[in-house]
Amino acid sequence: MANPTNLSRRMTLSNIVQAITTYGPISRASVAKMTGYSKQTVSEIVSSLEEDGWVQTVGRTEGNVGRRAVVYEIVPDAALVASVDLGGTKVRVALCNLSGAVVAEVAEPTCKDGGEAVVDQIARMVNGATSNLGIAPSKIRVAVIGVPGVPDLETGHINLAPNIIGIDRIDFSSLLRVRLGIEVIVENDVNLAALGEHWMTHQGDKDDLVFLSIGTGIGAGVVIGGQLVRGATGGAGEVGFIPFGADPTEPESLKVGALERVTATSAIVGGYQQETGMQKTVPEIFDAFVAGEEAAAKVLQTAASYIARTIGAIAAVIDPNCVVIGGSIGAREELIRMIEQEIARNFPRSIPVEASVLGNHAALAGGTAVALSRLHIALFARDLPGANIVVPPPEIETFQEGAA
Amino acid sequence: MANPTNLSRRMTLSNIVQAITTYGPISRASVAKMTGYSKQTVSEIVSSLEEDGWVQTVGRTEGNVGRRAVVYEIVPDAALVASVDLGGTKVRVALCNLSGAVVAEVAEPTCKDGGEAVVDQIARMVNGATSNLGIAPSKIRVAVIGVPGVPDLETGHINLAPNIIGIDRIDFSSLLRVRLGIEVIVENDVNLAALGEHWMTHQGDKDDLVFLSIGTGIGAGVVIGGQLVRGATGGAGEVGFIPFGADPTEPESLKVGALERVTATSAIVGGYQQETGMQKTVPEIFDAFVAGEEAAAKVLQTAASYIARTIGAIAAVIDPNCVVIGGSIGAREELIRMIEQEIARNFPRSIPVEASVLGNHAALAGGTAVALSRLHIALFARDLPGANIVVPPPEIETFQEGAA
DNA sequence: TCATTAGTTCGTCAACTAACCGAACTAATA
DNA sequence: TATTAGTTCGGTTAGTTGACGAACTAATGA
Incomplete structure (x- = not known):
């Protein structure tokens, strides 16, 4: 009925x-x-x-x-969804029930063989989680996979994912769909992180949100009107390719992005080496900055300035309510302070900037949001025009850092 | 019934x-x-x-x-809508019927007194158009006004519109609503131009479109998924403020926009003066370029490069299907060729760039699209969830340049 | 050439079903 | 006793199905 x-x-x-x-x-x-x-x-x-x-x-x-x-x-456990965060080094799987509560969470190092081996690994982890809990696998209805690349909806390939070999040559989503026997949705991980932050912390009044991830690369997930913006070719949010910062005509800029070259890990590490001759990791440079070292401050200041201008560029194009910053570099509070100051110097109006609340669980939360919404539509709103059920988010702790 | x-x-x-x-x-x-x-x-x-x-x-x-x-x-004439393009120098009014056909079009120089005088002028022009045709004014159900500024939905003021004095201090939309006695929608003119180009030429397959207007200033209208993106503060599309190009920390950049300073009229005129010591208008500089003058070529090339990088920045953030270029400078075919070449040099993938088909009637067409859609919803889809009726556009000639 | 017949589509009527509501009712509680 | 929760019953509305006549084209044969 x-x-x-x-x-x-x-x-x-x-x-x-x-x-x-x-x-x-x-x-x-x-x-x-x-x-x-x-x-x-x-x-x-x-x-x-x-x-x-x-x-x-x-x-x-x-x-x-x-x-x-x-x-x-x-009934919270009437059905479950699987949210998978497939990273270059780690695979995280969370099983969530209809009220968004995590009923099981597992993490493993990503299988280095790439390609179909990763599909196997995900299928094993999802099914393993159910059998551990004594749940019938048929309770899981939808799986959403966050991947570090651009999924091609037509071929099922995942492009621009250098960390997982061979995944751009297999029909990833179809293979996983067959293996799991349920609906599989594949989405870029930063996009999911944006949706996750929006779902857990910014729903309702603030429906235009950008999640900016800064780490080895820089990328953004764009949410407008509560909906994810993917772009014509899936390239929305590739802000590293904004043709400013480094000279955009250089081959290296066309390859990794002109703005990525002055904002991401290599810019900080490289800048520090140029400044001091020393090779330090990003966390070490932050430590040096906290200890009051001037070279570290200068390098971070430069990065913060470019990041602020990246945010300014985003704000000039789509004017979001809020920019949430995450990623291994972006999560540093010190950096966010600097970015705020630089925005004030470089942009005519203020732009609300916040640190990610969910840390490296943002994509997992976003996957859950997508999966639950999709499941609700499949169950209760099949073929309904304009159906877009919003499942209320669970307690914030559910997806906060350290849960796994 | x-x-x-x-x-x-x-x-x-x-x-x-x-x-x-x-x-x-x-x-x-x-x-x-x-x-x-x-x-x-x-x-x-x-x-x-x-x-x-x-x-x-x-x-x-x-x-x-x-x-x-x-x-x-x-029945095409069962109801009419009014589309008004309020420019700094000219007011255009088009009355359109339900099938999008223009039944009357009038244009006048904008009343220099600004403020309420402009409200009077628009009301007089709209009502005058009906009486000339012997149509009952009550046939007009909705009016959409394109304005060169940012309308504040709450106060009805129109901000950042220096060309029309006093319009930022009156409740423009309420005054006009009272005067016309019908629903009035006020929208930024570049936004309407974006919707107009989308409606008339890019509907269906290409639903993510950016209209880039280049003239005395540079600004964009952003359409994603067929919907206009206004941004949290109505500032979406203010691409002149992207903090690259000129030094964004200079006061002038914070006032008019760092990127506007290197892409719009003053950049070209000023650049040419620096290069040659001569003061020429933009059309004259284009003529000089066509005649083979090197200084003109260099100046235009520089502008084209920055415009291309602006487009690259837009594409990196939202990845539209297509960028349509308009405005007094942007309409020049020679410039668009240069921009295309510069995009290839500065951005890793190609971005479809087209000249505006509607010219300075784009906003008028967009206003008609908004008004007709709104009218259809009011008449036949009141309070329907997800109602978004798309009225098919009329023949392209209807709104093409020179119609008035 | 022209009447006849077959096949197709349009549009209406009547009978029926599903969805939902309002009113009247019972039940439970401060 | 007033108020809220929930059920039962009958009625209204929207929409479907199927039968049927009207109107038409195309093929056939005298």
Whole structure:
């Protein structure tokens, strides 16, 4: 009964499920008031949902005048989704239930053989997580994979992912779909991180958000109106290629990006070496800066200036509510302070800049958001025009650093 | 009857109107096939639409096997919209009917008194156009005004519009709404131009489009997924403020934009003066370039390079399908050739760049698109979730240069 | 050439079903 | 006793299905 053929019934069902999901636990009378449907219609649909195991009672109201209301909520474990963050060095898998809670999380070093071996690894980790918990694998309905590259929706290849060999020559999503037997969505990891930050911390009032990841490279995920912007060729957010900073006509700039050459790891390490003749890692340079070393300050200042100007360029094009900064370099509070100062010097208005709250779990959270939204649509809003169910995020701790 | 209370009836009505609008003239049987509704339902709704004067028969099919079908279309003049392009020197007003055809167009020099005098002028021009044609003013349902500034939706002020004095201190949209007695939508002119180019020439396959206007200033209109991107503070597309090009920390850069200083009129005129000591206008410099003068070539080349890098920056952030270039400088074919070459030198992949087809009528076309879409929603899709009716554009000549 | 017949499509009518609502009711509680 | 929750029942509306007549084209045969 949870999948009526009729369009208007599906719409009603979808609206009622959305209300229970967002405001649950909630009584049928309240749902009726909120949605505008009659109590009787709500009762009818809620009982069909209960029969099919999608909602359950969780007690009754108390203390109010009048008859006590029976209160319903979504059955959290009625279905699960898998969110996978496939990194160059580590694979993270989280199984989440319908309320966004993580029921299992595992991490492993990425299989160095690349290609199909990685597909095998992910499938094994996802299935392993269910069997450990004694959950039927069929409970998992959707898997979202964050990958460090640009997925080609037509061929299933993942391009520009130098860290995982051979993944640009296999139909990654189809192979994984066959292996897992469920719907598989492949998305760039920075894009997912942007969606994750938006879902967990910036929903509602601030619907235009850019997640800027700064580490060995620099890249952004762009969310406008709550929707991810991928671009015509999947190249949206490749801000390292903004043709300013280093001379954009040099071959190296065309290869890694003119702006990436002055903002990412190599710029800081290289700049420090030029300044001092010494080879230090980025964390070491930050330590030196905190200890008051002038060369370190100068190098970081230069990077911060270019990063600020990158943010200015982004703001000039799409004017987001907020820029969230993450990545191994971007996560440093000291750097964010400098970036804020540099924005004030280089751009006519202020741009809200924040440190990522989710750290290296942002992509995992974003994958969960995408998977849950997709699952809700598949379950309760099939073929509905303009359907875009927003699942409320779980507690922030769920996805915070150190959870795995 | 054209405004049923019931949600599902409204949805059906909206779908059927959309089908007739898009594919009309069309028979009821064809509408039934296309929409999936039964012939009866379609007949019922079409006759109520006919009764209310929204659709009309336009003959019958012929030549096909079987009974001849009665063919319907939207009554083009059942309602009108006004599209107004308020420029610093000129006010253009176009009255358009439901099929996008321009039924009247007038232009006047902008009233120099600014402020409320301009509101008066627009109201007079709109109402004057109807009385000239002997049309009841009540036929006009929506007016969209393109303005050279950033409209503040809350106060109704229009900020950053130095060419029209006092317009940043009055509630422009409310005043005009009262004067015209209809719904008034105020939007930045470059944004409307972007929507106009998208509507008339790039609908469907190419839904991510940026319109780049280059003249006394440089600015862009950003369309993603067919929707206009305004940004959190209405500042999306202010690409002149990208903090590269001129030194962004200089006061002048913070005032007019670092990139504007090296791409717009003053950069070309100033550059030419520095190069030759002579003061020439931009058209004169273009003429000199065509005549083979080296100094002119060098100056234009430099501007083209920075414009190309601006486009590269846009592409790196949102990766549009296409960048359409307009404005008094941007319209020059010679410049577009140079820009294309410079993009190839400065950016790792090609970016489709095109000259504006609509010229200085782009904003007028965009205003019409917005007004018609808004009107259709108000008439046939009130309060429908995800309603976004797309009115098919008229013949391209309708809005092409020289029409007024 | 022209009537006849077959096949196709359009559009309407009648009967039916699904969805939803409103009103009246029962139940529970401060 | 007022108020809120939830159910039952009957009715309205939207939309479907299927049968059918009307209108047409195309092929056929005298």
